[in-house]
Amino acid sequence: MIWRLAAATLLRRRARTALTVAGVAVAAAMLLDMVMLGSGMRESFRGFVEQQGFQLRLTPRGTMPFDSEATVGGAARLADSLRAAPDIVAVAPLLGTKLFTPRAGDDSVVAGFLLGLDPATQGDYVVVEGRDLAADDELVVNANWLAATGRRIGDTVRVAQGYEPQVRRFRGARTLRVVGRARFVMLAGGERAAAVPLATAQAMGGETTRDRVSVLLVATRPGADVEAVRARIEAGEPRVSALSTAAALKFVDERLSYFRQLAFILASVSLAVGFLLVSTLVTVSVNERIGEIAVMRAIGVARGRIVAQVMGEGLVLSLAGAGLGLGLGLVTAHWLNGILAAFPGLPAAFDFFRFEPSAALRALGLLVLCGLAAGAWPAWRAATLPIARTLREEAVA
Amino acid sequence: MTLVLSARDVRRDYPVAGTPVHAVRGISLDVHAGEWVAIVGPSGCGKSTLLNLLGAIDRPSAGSITIAGRDVARLGDAEATRFRLTGVGFVFQRFYLMPTLTAAENVELPMAEAKVPRVEREARARELLGYVGLAGRADHRPFQLSGGEQQRVAIARALANRPALLLADEPTGELDARTGTEVIALLDRLNRDGTTIVTVTHDEELAQAARRVVHVRDGAIVDDVVRRPLPPAAPADGAARR
Numbered sequence: 104m105i106w107r108l109a110a111a112t113l114l115r116r117r118a119r120t121a122l123t124v125a126g127v128a129v130a131a132a133m134l135l136d137m138v139m140l141g142s143g144m145r146e147s148f149r150g151f152v153e154q155q156g157f158q159l160r161l162t163p164r165g166t167m168p169f170d171s172e173a174t175v176g177g178a179a180r181l182a183d184s185l186r187a188a189p190d191i192v193a194v195a196p197l198l199g200t201k202l203f204t205p206r207a208g209d210d211s212v213v214a215g216f217l218l219g220l221d222p223a224t225q226g227d228y229v230v231v232e233g234r235d236l237a238a239d240d241e242l243v244v245n246a247n248w249l250a251a252t253g254r255r256i257g258d259t260v261r262v263a264q265g266y267e268p269q270v271r272r273f274r275g276a277r278t279l280r281v282v283g284r285a286r287f288v289m290l291a292g293g294e295r296a297a298a299v300p301l302a303t304a305q306a307m308g309g310e311t312t313r314d315r316v317s318v319l320l321v322a323t324r325p326g327a328d329v330e331a332v333r334a335r336i337e338a339g340e341p342r343v344s345a346l347s348t349a350a351a352l353k354f355v356d357e358r359l360s361y362f363r364q365l366a367f368i369l370a371s372v373s374l375a376v377g378f379l380l381v382s383t384l385v386t387v388s389v390n391e392r393i394g395e396i397a398v399m400r401a402i403g404v405a406r407g408r409i410v411a412q413v414m415g416e417g418l419v420l421s422l423a424g425a426g427l428g429l430g431l432g433l434v435t436a437h438w439l440n441g442i443l444a445a446f447p448g449l450p451a452a453f454d455f456f457r458f459e460p461s462a463a464l465r466a467l468g469l470l471v472l473c474g475l476a477a478g479a480w481p482a483w484r485a486a487t488l489p490i491a492r493t494l495r496e497e498a499v500a
Numbered sequence: 501m502t503l504v505l506s507a508r509d510v511r512r513d514y515p516v517a518g519t520p521v522h523a524v525r526g527i528s529l530d531v532h533a534g535e536w537v538a539i540v541g542p543s544g545c546g547k548s549t550l551l552n553l554l555g556a557i558d559r560p561s562a563g564s565i566t567i568a569g570r571d572v573a574r575l576g577d578a579e580a581t582r583f584r585l586t587g588v589g590f591v592f593q594r595f596y597l598m599p600t601l602t603a604a605e606n607v608e609l610p611m612a613e614a615k616v617p618r619v620e621r622e623a624r625a626r627e628l629l630g631y632v633g634l635a636g637r638a639d640h641r642p643f644q645l646s647g648g649e650q651q652r653v654a655i656a657r658a659l660a661n662r663p664a665l666l667l668a669d670e671p672t673g674e675l676d677a678r679t680g681t682e683v684i685a686l687l688d689r690l691n692r693d694g695t696t697i698v699t700v701t702h703d704e705e706l707a708q709a710a711r712r713v714v715h716v717r718d719g720a721i722v723d724d725v726v727r728r729p730l731p732p733a734a735p736a737d738g739a740a741r742r
């Protein structure tokens with residue numbers, strides 16, 4: 104009966120209740136988006152690095168992967184010595200360099216990014232059409248490269264590692280055959296990219312890249328102490344910095360701290376808005392029914408029931424708002440993700456807003472708790488009102 | 501005759517704007533089973549305050565109030581709430597029905613609070629609405645009822661848990677003469693059927709209908725007149741027979 108009364112009370116002023124639920128839904132959507140933003144980028148990055156299946160990244164001392172054109176020499180010997188270590192099960196050398204391709208049908212040149220790698224151990228792309236690299240004169244490219252160069256899978260194409268536009272001269276040119284289209288997981292959305300076997304990429308660069316690599320990815324044995332392996336590598340090979348997945352995530356975490364702070368502040372504001380909305384509506388509702396509540400107390404309805412009824416109203420408003428807010432939040436997150444994904448230099452598959460069910464449930468649970476708390480003050484007020492005086496004042500009013 | 505209510509030297513003082521107001525000044529009153537007592541007096545004489553004290557809505561500053569053997573002046577909040585639920589029935593001047601509930605649901609409300617099983621309370625609500633002449637209006641909401649009908653539903657609600665005493669504060673105060681007369685007739689029928697009633701009223705017709713009239717002035721009883729003595733076969737406990 105008490106719950107029926109609570110529901111009937113909310114339905115008594117349908118428009119007001121609907122507006123409040125809409126307000127709570129907006130607050131819930133914003134809260135959800137901020138929670139998704141707060142953890143989305145980190146989790147997205149974690150997905151990338153874990154998808155590659157390597158626990159360590161070796162780069163020229165003092166650099167981060169691909170943040171400069173620095174390379175490490177003696178790559179073959181270094182890779183062999185790493186492979187010989189007991190806790191290491193795989194080593195994938197990578198060389199990143201430029202790629203210039205004459206466009207089909209005219210004399211313009213398309214610039215892009217070339218990745219030299221070992222197709223057997225790479226984790227940087229996924230072939231979506233055609234096939235993977237099988238010979239030194241083959242090329243796997245992404246859709247942007249195909250679109251920009253006007254080429255197709257199966258085409259034989261002249262590409263170069265260097266280009267001097269003033270004299271229209273190519274350096275390190277090779278004739279390669281396009282054998283597949285791939286999605287490069289770590290590359291920015293608009294980037295034109297291609298991959299060739301490492302030896303091909305090194306040869307195209309001539310002396311500057313001979314036996315050199317930009318990054319060495321290292322997979323450790325399951326159960327191995329990654330930090331110990333990292334420390335041993337850095338101690339034995341002073342030319343390289345070894346970055347573990349955990350350290351990379353920490354590094355990204357530090358870089359993203361502003362985003363997280365912003366998300367935290369906006370999420371707190373959303374919670375406060377939700378709290379105030381529910382609190383205001385329930386307080387107004389209690390004030391309107393103060394005479395009814397006094398009568399309920401007078402005819403013997405217990406304080407606990409009154410508290411339950413009023414807090415129940417807050418709970419229903421919060422639950423309805425949170426439910427609607429979940430849908431609204433997912434829609435706005437998808438829309439905002441589309442806008443932010445166009446940010447220059449970001450991997451195409453990078454998510455700013457990542458839906459984590461447990462985090463979303465925690466956030467919306469927090470909002471519901473807020474709604475419950477918002478009903479606490481008016482509930483306490485309703486339950487403790489002086490019955491006789493309230494009835495007298497109501498009669499006079 | 502069984503004593504249902506016994507008030508002894510009851511006082512109620514409270515401050516208004518820093519000045520103490522002595523609303524009730526040492527009232528003593530006995531009400532026996534089957535009586536219908538009308539408390540009359542000018543506005544502000546303390547009669548409604550007295551009724552609130554008798555019904556454990558308010559607490560006296562001094563004195564004792566015993567109803568059906570319990571000193572209601574010393575009950576804690578939870579006990580007082582329970583006492584109001586089952587020990588007394590209240591009828592208010594402004595009816596105060598829950599606007600979102602039907603007439604039957606309003607009558608069921610105190611029974612639901614008292615954890616009466618659904619089937620039983622639905623049956624009793626229909627029975628009580630039939631008794632007050634509203635059998636056909638059980639599913640109507642308060643706004644669909646006239647003032648007199650609303651007050652009759654309120655009386656049915658007050659009787660729901662078979663209280664020892666029915667307390668009515670100006671039950672005809674909001675009604676026109678004709679519907680007021682109908683409510684008085686209903687109270688009279690209830691009393692004749694055995695319900696003990698205490699009413700506070702300005703209404704001369706209501707006061708004339710009561711068996712006994714207690715005059716209050718400045719918070720004290722100034723006159724106590726028995727107009728119609730109890731019949732020899734008065735009920736033993738005065739609890740609502742309906």
